[in-house]
Amino acid sequence: MPVNMVVCCKQVPDPEAPPAVFKVVNNKMTLPPEVKPVIGQYEEFALEAALKIKDTVGGKITAVSLGNNFVRDVIKKSLAVGADELILLEDKAFEDGDSWSTANALAAAIKKIGAYDIIFCGRQSSDWDAGQVGLGIAEMLGIPAVTLARKVEVSNGKAKVERVIPDGYQVIEVTLPAVIVVTSGIGALRYATLKGIMAAAKKQPVVWKPADIGIDASKLGAAGRRSKLDKLFQPVKESKCEIIGGDTTAEAGAKLAVRLREAKLL
């Protein structure tokens, strides 16, 4: 049975950028232009989970992204690696939402897409790290959800999911349709093939505005927030590291042992 899948992908500033370039100015994160946007790391795992299912049992993958001013080359990566369609909820009204307004808009878009067996989300976005949207979509659509998935198999209208727990994993069976929230361990997102990149270049994403999903602007983005951001800041951290040196690095290693012993740490 081919599986209809939706994968929610967010465009975020590259989380692998060195910590020093993250600067808060006037309650907003500002990053230098050399830090490029990417698809969030956990959304990449979610995409890979969907592609693995498409590989084994076949199906259709629709990628959905919500935001504004998408960089086309970045957000179209989903198409290049094998998603069949890309829908962009792209409008100023979608900006600066919280988990509630984001999940609400995505759920409305998924309802409009109509046919879905599995909705894949990443465990948390690489910018706001909230980890709520997947579960929010499940609640709004009234379907079950399994979180922290590291392996997913589909058969007979059910999914079998390995869910990571602190000391191992659980095998969980869930009826479809369902939301599956993916963590690492599923495997890195495959590279796009040249053929995939060429095909993606020819495809145009579908752009939906608030009116297309039938949601009033007062419930979207910043206007639809339930929680208010009062302040964004960076705690000042002074480095107090005592660097132990030596003529060779091996000597420095031995001196470190002596120093730690002196300090009665070990």
Place this chain on the structure above:
Amino acid sequence: MAEYKGVLVCGELAEGKLASVTTELLGCGRKLADELKEGLYCLLASDRVGDASKEAIAFGADKVHTVEHPALKEYQADSYLQVAEKLAKDVSPRVILIGQTSMGRDLAPRLAFRLGTSVTTDCLNLSIDPATRLLVQTHPVYGGNAQAVFTSESMPQMVTVRAKTMSQLERNASRKGEVIPIKMDIDTSKVRTKIVETVKEEAVGIKLEDAPVIVSGGRGMGGPQPFQTILKELADLLHGAVGASRPPADNGWVPEHLHIGLTGKIVAPDIYIAVAISGASQHTAGCSGSKHIIAINKDPEANIFREAQFGVVGKYEEVLPAFTNKLKELLAA
């Protein structure tokens, strides 16, 4: 409009006992409740709650609501939610505190959406704004590169709290409180998931969360082998455990349960030795509670040196054997 009063802790049991994260939440909840001059309530739901309810009182709760049902033996969202939603509506608290744990991450957002409110996950700091009496919620964002402060006027105000960030009260067995057992039917036909199997993967030996010393390796280790040799040798010498940052876990060099960081384990040992770990905020989020951090890295600009108290700049292949050998010598003397 319903009146919202008091602080409710959604507790957890670990092997039949009150989980340490729950005692931390009770410590934090007690302070918030005292500031509000309102009560502190605790929910404990399991197949058997037993003495944990009295423990919750000893650690600060005024009222402990217990729900015992066979369907609550193992956490499953669809059964727990029925309990948590009912209690949240009956107690009508101003604030709900949940641990940022395997269960809390899965439960809290669903409960918030069901109650029509919001939740701030993974909070490090909570206080009451004296002017508005609202809960001020601090949550690290951008992988720990910044912190965001949220408030919400939608009630109840819900948060999940990172483990090991709040202090528990001293246990006081003479504290007075009330245990309120609740009879509840759980509609198991509404449980849409089935746990087919639970598999323990944890290695034998000392648990990462309990280890007084952790020797942790990063991307710079280059492969799985050094985790089993050079890092393990040092960890064994210090009666500690081996851990890792995210790349080694993602690359399959070590099992996922050794991953320390924002999306892995949160640890707070006496000594944390970070070897070939650059110190991305995602990682330090999991180890910054350590008493002493010691860093070995070939890059003098590595962020880990901002977190560390002592450090050596150099290749771990050269530094670590000399360090371990000298330490052996000193410990034997």
